Amino acid sequence: MRLAVIASGDELTTGAVTDENSAWVSDRLLAIGGETVLHLTVADGIDPLIDAMNLAAARTRFVIVTGGLGPTADDLTRDAVCQALGVGLVENPAARDRLHAIFKMIGREMTGNNRRQAMIPAGATLIRNPIGTAPGFAIEYAGAAFYFLPGVPRECRLMMEESVVGMIAAAAAEPAAFGVRLFRTFGMTESALDQELSAVALPPGVRLGYRAVVPEIHLKLYGRGADGATVEAALNEAAARVRAKVGGVIYSEDGRSLEEVVLDLCRARGIKIALAESCTGGLVAKRLTDVAGSSDVFDRGAVTYSNRAKTEMLGVPAELIREHGAVSAPAARAMAAGLRERSGADLCLSITGVAGPAGGTPDKPVGTVHIALADAAGLWDRRFLFARAERAWVRDLTAQAALDLIRRRILGLEI
């Protein structure tokens, strides 16, 4: 099941915008057994697009095309398809009605250009766009099945999920069902995971893939079989075997991010969190509050970048910092304990470290990080060394490690 993805638009070929649709579409179709062999990105225009369509059709059976369906003069995808096939544009009644409804809702006059968005090449099948004005369409050309979608990532993705994935699966007509399972992990390297899991016997039809999404590793199980029930059973079996080996580092199986998992765990238990951050400078607080509704759980953060702030905001004794240094286990513990005393939050986490590039010493090289946790049951601390990492990496790894420590503490895993 060979596929190609074409992206169209001057903003992509000139490099003003990075094309993220092609990778997303390919990754999505991998889950139904699609093998993408070619991405093509071409400038706006009829000739470049027809050229790309011919190249793709000569090499693959299915082609997804994104971009060029908007209302402006440089949106020429419809015209290119008409010219390639020698057909005209026809108004699609469903698309027209939807367009009228949208313009009525937003109270704007519809221009002739807008009206063009309800027209698709004769013989094409409409692909509904549930959130935008530009519908997509599917049509056969030069021996390949083409699916045309808007370039707006949110629309493209939704229409893939809602329509195109199913259309391709049906058209591929392979006597097979597909399934995929995603495990998000943190705490083991890709090679360490591979070493653990290479010994795991996977059921027939299941294969395992890795993807480094710094600072995480995502594991994916791809299942393929005669029917849905067989694939489900095989994936369940494989998932159980993976969990048995590396379950502790798997923090989500449903796509949730680590901050979402932490917030959900806390919310379910009525736990309020407070943070004291030094080297991460607010990054952990930022990540938690990226999530809507985090105010249920997240009470406050103290970004104590200077030593004086550690003393004034958290009550860390100045003499403790003088004796042990601001980057030390005693300082981290005093930060977490002081924050708990002052905030009354159930679970307080503190971070102090050397993010670099400057500030490292032989004893405490760049990448040295101390994290402490305080709750009603006690006070814990851990030292990390994120060696040979750039500043941004040290900070990202530290924030991830901090969130994972909260998760592990709440679940009663080793910290």
Add this chain to the structure above:
Amino acid sequence: MRLAVIASGDELTTGAVTDENSAWVSDRLLAIGGETVLHLTVADGIDPLIDAMNLAAARTRFVIVTGGLGPTADDLTRDAVCQALGVGLVENPAARDRLHAIFKMIGREMTGNNRRQAMIPAGATLIRNPIGTAPGFAIEYAGAAFYFLPGVPRECRLMMEESVVGMIAAAAAEPAAFGVRLFRTFGMTESALDQELSAVALPPGVRLGYRAVVPEIHLKLYGRGADGATVEAALNEAAARVRAKVGGVIYSEDGRSLEEVVLDLCRARGIKIALAESCTGGLVAKRLTDVAGSSDVFDRGAVTYSNRAKTEMLGVPAELIREHGAVSAPAARAMAAGLRERSGADLCLSITGVAGPAGGTPDKPVGTVHIALADAAGLWDRRFLFARAERAWVRDLTAQAALDLIRRRILGLEI
């Protein structure tokens, strides 16, 4: 000067990784007059790469190829080139010496696979890799000039800057010099900027481009002329005219980010900053501390997400919050003033707002944000309404507006 960019690698076609090199390379070559008409991404393998090379050479004069130069078995770019041209691999003495030096430095044994990295196709010109083990090379094929570079973005970019841009400019042999100026702006939309600047007469050979890099707009002046001095003079003249029209929203002309500009302005004046963030949840502190050396300037931050935290950490009276609400000008002012009193920092900024999606009211819809500034000279506040924006946008726009207010306050611009 038509160009194509080829990216090679299974991790790209399967969508495991998004190709960022092609957009970067295209954008970089635009500055020397290069017009990229095609991006091609192909899977690992000799045949796919030769296919892509033929497609690119038939359509363009210059082709940049990234990826497939590493030491492993699926790094087949060298072999594809040899097969396409019917030549063999030869060891390059400079590349071999460099490889030996690297392996000596890191104290590892060199394997046969590593040794292959010092070999390039016969007749090719070496392109030095100053930071990695895989050198690149340039060679003519099928009427086009090809430049092969590693897929590692940092290596690819450095080798473009250090070698390939100059090689292409020389090979293009157009009797022209090129130059580019970048203005980073915040505070006007792309269409507002366009309206102001479309009336500006630009000197001959200079054109103006826009690029939205949310939440900023980048302006670029592209200059082209008979020689370097002419281009410089024309760009200087154009830059002066742009500054005269929209100087207030230009925050950097040297590529520095807004946080770097703010830190540099403060450092030069010995100003210490403290932050009190509610709806941004630490995002502004995170951005400032992304920059190495920010501890000179940034003293502390209070992420006061709950109302109690605003009272306990900043001394905002509970009755003030009850009367005006936590999202209000009085609350923002009390946060900034309270932080200044407690921290002693020279300049204190506070943020309180409704990031959404929940929490909006008819009076204070989602996107309502109050920012206040306190320094020795007084206390200011501003209200923003980032309407119809998603949570992440509200937060990003707010953080940007906050940093820009600090910049404007320090420079004595209207706030």
